[in-house]
Amino acid sequence: MEDHKATRIDARPAPALRRYVGSYVGFDLRGFPAGVHCGPPGRVLTAVISLSNPLEVAAGVDDGSPVTRFDSVAGGLMCRSVAIHHDGRQQGVQVSLTPLGARAVYGMPAAALAHRLVPLDELLGALGVELVERLRAATTWTARFAALDELLLQAVQRGGGDRVPRVRPEVAEAWRHLVAARGRVQVEAVAAELGWSRRYLTERFRGEVGLSPKTFARVLRFEHAHELATAHDPLPWADVASVSGYADQAHLVRDWREFTGRPPTAWRRGEVLLGTG
Numbered sequence: 001m002e003d004h005k006a007t008r009i010d011a012r013p014a015p016a017l018r019r020y021v022g023s024y025v026g027f028d029l030r031g032f033p034a035g036v037h038c039g040p041p042g043r044v045l046t047a048v049i050s051l052s053n054p055l056e057v058a059a060g061v062d063d064g065s066p067v068t069r070f071d072s073v074a075g076g077l078m079c080r081s082v083a084i085h086h087d088g089r090q091q092g093v094q095v096s097l098t099p100l101g102a103r104a105v106y107g108m109p110a111a112a113l114a115h116r117l118v119p120l121d122e123l124l125g126a127l128g129v130e131l132v133e134r135l136r137a138a139t140t141w142t143a144r145f146a147a148l149d150e151l152l153l154q155a156v157q158r159g160g161g162d163r164v165p166r167v168r169p170e171v172a173e174a175w176r177h178l179v180a181a182r183g184r185v186q187v188e189a190v191a192a193e194l195g196w197s198r199r200y201l202t203e204r205f206r207g208e209v210g211l212s213p214k215t216f217a218r219v220l221r222f223e224h225a226h227e228l229a230t231a232h233d234p235l236p237w238a239d240v241a242s243v244s245g246y247a248d249q250a251h252l253v254r255d256w257r258e259f260t261g262r263p264p265t266a267w268r269r270g271e272v273l274l275g276t277g
Helices: 099-106 120-124 126-137 141-158 169-180 187-194 198-209 213-229 237-243 249-260 264-270
Strands: 005-011 021-030 035-039 045-050 055-058 068-070 072-075 082-086 090-097 117-119
Touching (some): 005 141, 035 264, 045 126, 055 072, 068 117, 072 120, 090 141, 099 141, 099 169, 099 198, 117 120, 169 187, 169 198, 187 198, 187 213, 198 213, 213 237, 213 249
Antiparallel strands (some): 005 021, 021 090, 035 082, 045 072, 055 068, 055 082, 072 117
């Protein structure tokens, strides 16, 4: 096997897109053992455009979910990891959209994509096809990120930009509150601050985002734990649990198994792309 190589390039979208798009990440991973990467759930909607072979993705890990091939794929918020089958090499660009920006870019609320993986061109039409072609034809990361800016701005403008129906401000505020607290806040407290009942907040939040506030808070807590566990110098599991707000390590293990399909130690053994960023 060749020496492995891991390249990651981060970029911010154009200022006009930053209300809707959080980040771009270019990646080029080579020379790793073949395996299955757990793409974890988190706070953003993720789209991935392959720059080489089609992506082979399943909507769950080790649960019999069918594997589908995509040149580009977009997903909504999830309650479990997606399984990305690879031969030791991956090259592509990842785009992270905020759920509150899904209406502007895709023309639909994030809830319409919850728990789903769909071809990007199903959402963007001809712009999605052009996006794959432009990114693959470009020879530098700078050119690829510029193409993303251009075509995603076209998608926003085509959808009406500021004329797109907006998320209710109370839902947006609940979202910001949960994200700022990394999920370590009681839903009742958020609802009370908004002047809503918990039930009404849950209905409105799920209708826009696709997850209930309680489930989204759990995803945020897991996301924090995952960040700690994938650091170059990771903490012991008991410390990961404590820092990210779990009652104890057993609580972390239960959530980790639910969100990745594997207990933490088995997940770590199977993740050959750990440490690649």
